[in-house]
Amino acid sequence: MESLAEEHQGRNLYRKAREFEEKAQSRSRSRFAPPRQMEGGTYPFAHQILDRQKRKHEELRGSESRFLRHAGSSQYTGIKSVPRLGFATKAFESSIEGDFWVVADFLFTDMIAGKAQPGLLQLDVAGGHSDWYPDAWIRRRGRRDLLVECKPIAEAKPDPEKYPDEAAVMNARLAAMEAASIREGMDFRLYTEIQIRVEPRFHNAMAMKRSFTAHISQQQFAEIEAQLPSLPQILTVMEFSHHLGPLGGGAMHIACQLDRRGKIRLDRKNYFLTDSYFHNLMAGALS
Numbered sequence: 001m002e003s004l005a006e007e008h009q010g011r012n013l014y015r016k017a018r019e020f021e022e023k024a025q026s027r028s029r030s031r032f033a034p035p036r037q038m039e040g041g042t043y044p045f046a047h048q049i050l051d052r053q054k055r056k057h058e059e060l061r062g063s064e065s066r067f068l069r070h071a072g073s074s075q076y077t078g079i080k081s082v083p084r085l086g087f088a089t090k091a092f093e094s095s096i097e098g099d100f101w102v103v104a105d106f107l108f109t110d111m112i113a114g115k116a117q118p119g120l121l122q123l124d125v126a127g128g129h130s131d132w133y134p135d136a137w138i139r140r141r142g143r144r145d146l147l148v149e150c151k152p153i154a155e156a157k158p159d160p161e162k163y164p165d166e167a168a169v170m171n172a173r174l175a176a177m178e179a180a181s182i183r184e185g186m187d188f189r190l191y192t193e194i195q196i197r198v199e200p201r202f203h204n205a206m207a208m209k210r211s212f213t214a215h216i217s218q219q220q221f222a223e224i225e226a227q228l229p230s231l232p233q234i235l236t237v238m239e240f241s242h243h244l245g246p247l248g249g250g251a252m253h254i255a256c257q258l259d260r261r262g263k264i265r266l267d268r269k270n271y272f273l274t275d276s277y278f279h280n281l282m283a284g285a286l287s
Helices: 003-031 095-107 163-181 200-212 218-230 237-241 245-260
Strands: 078-082 088-092 111-116 121-125 128-134 136-140 146-150 187-190 234-237 263-265 277-280
Touching: 078 095, 088 095, 088 111, 095 111, 095 136, 095 146, 095 200, 121 163, 128 163, 136 187, 146 163, 163 187, 200 245, 234 237, 237 245, 245 263
Parallel strands: 146 187
Antiparallel strands: 078 088, 111 136, 121 128, 136 146, 234 277, 263 277
């Protein structure tokens, strides 16, 4: 009886070992699979994606070529989801980087792909070499790919009179970033808090992002959209709320979502508030 039990146990161990080996081989095959094609061509930094990131779904990776969040990390990092990219998460190392993704989702209506910390580029600075991990890679329909660097204005543009050495080094490094981007066939853009947190755009971008938290069903949106042709061409969010019945308290969220769907157009020159005007693009469209 003991020999039969030992034989049975040995078979189970062998079966489990084979299953483990097959799973490991499957992970290895998927880990080094050819890069997925995307609109506009292949992702240019696909060969640099970390192995540990390849095991995750693309929308959950956060950072492509740097592992930012880990046990024992002493620096603050975070994750932002980007609704325009299917709510894919983007990792960031500073609040400016995080705010950039909020504004990019609002501003780049033609954005079809984007990655955080996409890959490593070599910079030629003052006759030497330096590593550069762009903070973001953006692909927009019909445009050249864009590499982004996010920095506080005090760091990106130090006062040349007070800090001449730091200003010279930073200017050389930014010029090298632009040259490296051009070398790779991409555009380069520096974003500071001046470009990212300009008002009212930043407020409106945050309002647009918050609107995705509204608990409104697709059926309710369909009923709301069906009312638009009979409403005035121009009205305020508050006036619009009177047509929403029990959903009137969420009029701002609903207006933002209708704007994203191309049904209305909120006034971007002013803050998105309840007294804001919007253009009803469906007015008079009754069939």
